[in-house]
Amino acid sequence: QLQLVESGGGLVQPGGSLRLSCTVSGVASDPYGIGWFRQAPGKARVPLLCISSVSSGEGVSIYSGAVKDRFTISRDSAKNTVYLQMSSLESDDTAVYYCAARNNYCSNYWSRYDYGGQGTQVTVSS
Numbered sequence: 001q002l003q004l005v006e007s008g009g010g011l012v013q014p015g016g017s018l019r020l021s022c023t024v025s026g027v028a029s030d031p032y033g034i035g036w037f038r039q040a041p042g043k044a045r046v047p048l049l050c051i052s053s054v055s056s057g058e059g060v061s062i063y064s065g066a067v068k069d070r071f072t073i074s075r076d077s078a079k080n081t082v083y084l085q086m087s088s089l090e091s092d093d094t095a096v097y098y099c100a101a102r103n104n105y106c107s108n109y110w111s112r113y114d115y116g117g118q119g120t121q122v123t124v125s126s
Contacts, residue, residue, distance in 0.1 A: 002026035002115045009120030020084040022099030033106035034082040038095035049073040050106035061106040089124045
């Protein structure tokens with residue numbers, strides 16, 4: 001059983017940066033994947049990036065062309081935390097951001113994840 005808690009959301013001006021954290025508690029499988037999704041008002045939840053971790057290493061999957069040159073995902077295993085570093089933020093990035101964990105490699109489908117966080121609001125506005 002895993003628990004995920006997102007943090008780091010808030011209000012940021014266009015062009016600014018923000019780093020979201022997803023802290024994972026519990027025992028993860030090998031392999032496992034931690035993904036970031038977002039859901040804007042009135043829109044579907046969409047996948048952004050995901051990091052798969054196995055005993056031999058890790059890999060990153062990028063699912064969103066809209067963020068691939070502006071967002072990066074990383075993991076600090078000592079802190080059991082996965083980060084989403086966001087830069088050059090735009091108003092279209094305004095959404096609730098969710099992280100999710102899967103007892104397998106990454107997937108771009110929210111329904112294939114086994115655990116999800118409660119979300120953190122990111123608002124990009126001047």
